[in-house]
Amino acid sequence: MSGLIALLDDVAAISKVAAASIDDVAGQAVKASAKAAGAVIDDAAVTPKYVNGFDASRELPIVMRIARGSIFNKVVILLPIALLLSAFAPWLISPLLMIGGAYLCFEGAEKVWHALNPGDGHDSEAHIQGEGGGVSLEESRVAGAVKTDFILSAEIMTIALSAIPVADPLWMKALILLVVAVLITAAVYGFVALVVKADDFGLGLARRGGGMAALGRGIVRFMPGFMKVLTIVGTAAMVWVGGNIVIHGMHELGMHQPYQWIKDTAAAAALAVPQVAGLVNWAVTAFFDGIFGIILGFILIPIATKVINPLIGALRGLFGKTEKAGH
Template sequence: MSGLIALLDDVAAISKVAAASIDDVAGQAAKAGAKAAGAVIDDAAVTPKYMKGFHADRELPIVWKIARGSIFNKMVILLPVALALSALAPWAIPPLLMLGGAYLCYEGAHKVAHLFHKTDTHDSEKHIHPEGDGAALEEERVRGAIKTDFILSAEIMTIALSTIPVEDSLLMKGIILALVAVAITVAVYGFVALVVKADDMGLHLAQRGTGPLAAFGRGIVRVMPGFMTTLTVVGTAAMIWVGGQIIVHGLHELGWHAPYETIHHWADAAAAALPAAPGVAAWVVTAFCDGVIGLILGLALIPAATRIISPLITAVMSGFAQDRKKPQADETR
């Protein structure tokens, strides 16, 4: 009898350890997901544009295709790369994180600049609205969306990896990153599905509902254009803010402490000046300063991206395409 009681005590102890581990994984995954908010919001803001011009019955299948590509990006490609970096080259994580932060700053600043200068300075809109028709157009849109998702997913996974304690085991890191990948993909594309079908749902209620339901449907139809505009603005602001924050923290880790310490000092001063809500005051000042730095960096990167990097990528891709065509041409002779 005493042996059975001892066994039950051991089982209870093991269960407590397992429960604590699960709580720790869930907590770290939630923290990692929150840190990646800027990239997540932009992912949710950008994706609905790929559904424009398609019949309503194709919208959800397209969302599903993009979601499958997104989870493949995260789980099959980015997760092993992230774990390899963590095990073999942890020193490379901060520079890669800063590179991703600079990309977020550039994309956000590009959208801000586009408000004042309507001529587009890069080809992202061509990926969102490529030429074609029917099934070919759908596949082209899906490929464009998955390519965009890959960049944002890489940033999400890198940010998530940077929040996991270094002393955690490789297995623990893999579980946390996998949980983040699945949770963010479900959240983003579940939200996208709701957004792209909201108009149809509102129209259905307005036409077939009665009384309050019909009024609710008409309200949805009226609100959605403004909601999409707001979502784009919030996504852009989040990209710039998070990108600037990543750059400031990265510089601090690499030894240039002035920007981080200055912002921290201003945030402390704001918190002292507003004792009723010191946390809010400190966050607003920090976010504002990070956003200003992100916007300045992003605007500075636009000429380099459009005049140097983009033409270089185009030239390299054109060279690869020509090399692939040459053997085919030789075979036909």
Template sequence: MSGLIALLDDVAGIAKVAAASIDDVAGQAAKAGAKAAGAVIDDAAVTPKYVQGFEAKRELPIIGRIAWGSIKNKLLILLPIALLLSAFAPWLIAPLLMLGGSYLCFEGAEKVWHWLFPHEHTWDHAEHDEGDPAHLEEEKIAGAIKTDFILSAEIMTISLAAIPESGFWMEAATLAVVAVGITVAVYGSVALIVKADDVGLYMARNGRLGLTQALGRGIVSAMPGLMKLLTVVGTAAMIWVGGSIIVHGLHELGWHAPYDLIHHAAVAAAQAVPQAAGFVEWVVTAGLDGVVGLALGVLIIPIATRVIGPIWAAVFKGRA
């Protein structure tokens, strides 16, 4: 009997350790996922465009296939690469993080530039929007998964940098939780956004109560504004997070001036408003990080659009 009690006690101890480990993984995953907010919001803002032009019944299957492709991107390709970097080349994490941050700055700045200086798109709708719907769907899904790979690489790199020093399996578990959690959150949100107008239309047409019908009409009317708001928030988040990554990366690599300047300005502003010191310091820091991100993004635009973009298109077109 005493042996059985001792065994049960050991099992209970192991269970407590396992529970603590799960809590640690969940906590680290939450913190790491929060650091990747800019890329996450951008992912949610970008994806709905891939279901535009398709029948309503195809929207959720398309989103589901893109989400599955995103999971495979993160778990089968990016997770092993991240773990190898952490184990054998941790010095590469900061430069790669800054590369991803530069991409965020470019994406955000390009959207701002197009808002300020709109121009006609050269995309050939006749070539892409007509023809076999099944083939078009496959093309859209493939394009979405390629875009997701870039955003997922940013998310995983940012998350890896945010994880405190820990063992191999803790890092692996944390990154896996981040990968699955963010994918579910992003594409679950996208599914809700994409189908919200259909739900609103159904309520407006079939609701038994006037309040239900009015709520449905309100949802339908609000969706265009919500999509615009999501785009604005996503763009602002990209620029802010991208700028923050660059500033912190430069600080880690030895150039402290941008980080110190922003930090001192934020602290001075917080001291001027002691009643909301923490909030003011965060706003000033985020705002100045955003200024850095926007400036860098504007500088990158001509390089990316006139040099890197054509080379990238030529390479992948040749492989198609």
């Protein structure tokens, strides 16, 4: 009997540890997901464009296909890479984060540039429009969306990894990253599904007539403006988060400006308004991170368009010729 009681005590103790671990995983997953807000918002802002021009019956299936591709990107490809980095090259995490942050700054600045210069021929989202129609167009749209998602997912998973304590065991890091991957993908593409079907829902209410018709018409009128606001918020989040990542990375590598200046300025502003000190500190920090991010992004635009893109094109052409020669 005493042996059974001891066994039950051991089971209870193990259950408590397991419950605490689950709570810890959930809490850290939420924190890590929140840190990746910039990339998440941009993902949600960009994805609805991929279903433009399709029949309403194909919108949700396309979103589901992109969501499956996103889960594959995060869980099958990026999660193992993140764990390998954590185990064998943790020193690479900060530089990779900075590269991802710089990319966010570039993408955000490029969107601002196109908003200010709508006649510019170059557009980083031109592949969204595609050519042709029917199945071929759907395939190209889904492929383009999954490629774009891969870049954003890589940034999300790297940010999430950086938010996990180094001392955590590898299995816990894997579980946290898995929860982050599922949580963010479900949130982003659930939101996208609601956005792309909102017009149809509004039209359905309007056609039914009665007391709900006005609500339906209101939804239809509201959605175009909402999409514009979502795009603006997504762009602002990209340059803010991207700037913050690069500034923090520079600080960790020993370059303490502008990190220290922004920190001191935000602290001084918070002291001036003690009633909302936390909010003011965050707002001032985000503002200057965003200023840094947009400046960095504008610096990177000519580098990307005049140097990096031609170089990638040349390498593709070289490998293409090599493959043809091999055949």
